[in-house]
Amino acid sequence: MLHETSGIKLTIFYDAFDRARFFNGFLTSVRLMAVCLVASVVIGVVGAWIQGSRLRVLRLITQGYIQFFRNTPPLVQLYFFYFALGSYLKLTTGNGIAVPIVSNFTWAAICLSFYAGAFNVEIFRAGIEAVPRETLEAAESLGYSRLKAYAYVILPLAFRISLPALNNNLVNLIKTTTIAYAIAVPEMLYVANQIWSDESNVPEMMNVLLITYVSLVGILVWVMGRWERGLRIPGYSPA
């Protein structure tokens, strides 16, 4: 065994209990990432559309949302959601125990989606503004309504322009999911902590964590890169 010969304690590879909890942590992380990736992109698209709205109130609300989530640390947001809002959203069961309505995983998902979403709104807005006004006019003069022009013309173009910046933000989001640790979401960092507390193998688990995150981000970057190439338009380069 590696441990006997070298002293390296990678218990997750031979201890069934550690393996199971690390694997569950890994799955929780991946689930959190997947939910936040999708939700933050949806928030970005919708928010960017609202920012172009004629209704001042809507624009102000979006602007306020962006400022709030962009200008505060994600960890503080998470604490705010979980401890401040979460403490009001509790049900008291028959035997007097308070049960939270929203689980810590859900809070983490909500918080991180809105956090990354705030950046995505700005990223997509920049993309939309980079689409020439004349392209929108052409759509309008063909009878497209604002919504239809947005869906069929502006967004597909803006999306392509936004992809590199979106890439960066999503990579950031993947990494930021580790702060869910702070509200005891049993994701990878959290279970790694449990394992190294039990097995006192901090350096080994640190390496495992780093390698796992490098791989996960690597996969995301690879997928986004393929997507970017797949969306490339022959003969077109945005001005």
Added chain:
Amino acid sequence: MPWTPDQPLVRLADVHKTFGGGVEVLKGITMDVMKGEVICIIGPSGSGKSTLLRCVNALVPIDRGSILVEGQEVNDPKLDKLALRRKVGMVFQQYNLFPHKTALENVMMAPVHVLKRDKKEVERQALALIAKVRLTGKEESYPGELSGGQQQRIAIARSLAMNPDVMLFDEVTAALDPETVKGVLVTIRELAEDGMTCMIVTHEMGFAREVANRVYFTDGGVLVEHGPPKEFFASPRDPRTRQFLDQIL
């Protein structure tokens, strides 16, 4: 009173437009365009020609006056812009094709998305239109793979796919390489010969003389004079028209 084809298809009456910043670009324009008529609007840069066209399909709202398209008032806050734009096709100086769609898709998009027509039937019409602008074989090309002149012809086909009653051409050859201008002008002339009502803003005097039923000269936001091309070019009455023509001919 419902519109009938014997009335002007496009009727402008005392149209005023001032842009933010106080620049008055249109100072009371009045003109009638009959069905099947081809008019060319010429004049120096900044004389309001393009703005005039853009007002007709409500891309630019006007301040005062009236624009009627088939009897429908354009200067009306309750205007159904979509209904108006179905009747009015527009072609731009910079073509403004949708760069992420092929030539064929560019032509098909609006009828499918806006008019909700059957895709198969639209495709048949689109192929015919692409053949009409002499670009058969380029259906699957993206705009970025076409020359300026080819893009402009696709843009014309794209407008025609909506079966408009009047076509607006806004300096459609101004951004083109000289050798591709001719193809575009031939396409427009064929359209005119087919009886399409056309309002053309152009700097191509030879083309205006050849294709127009009536030439309008604008300067400083007013219509200085107009007339049939022969008379207009041979014996312009207003000194400003004479000066303009002397400079460019």
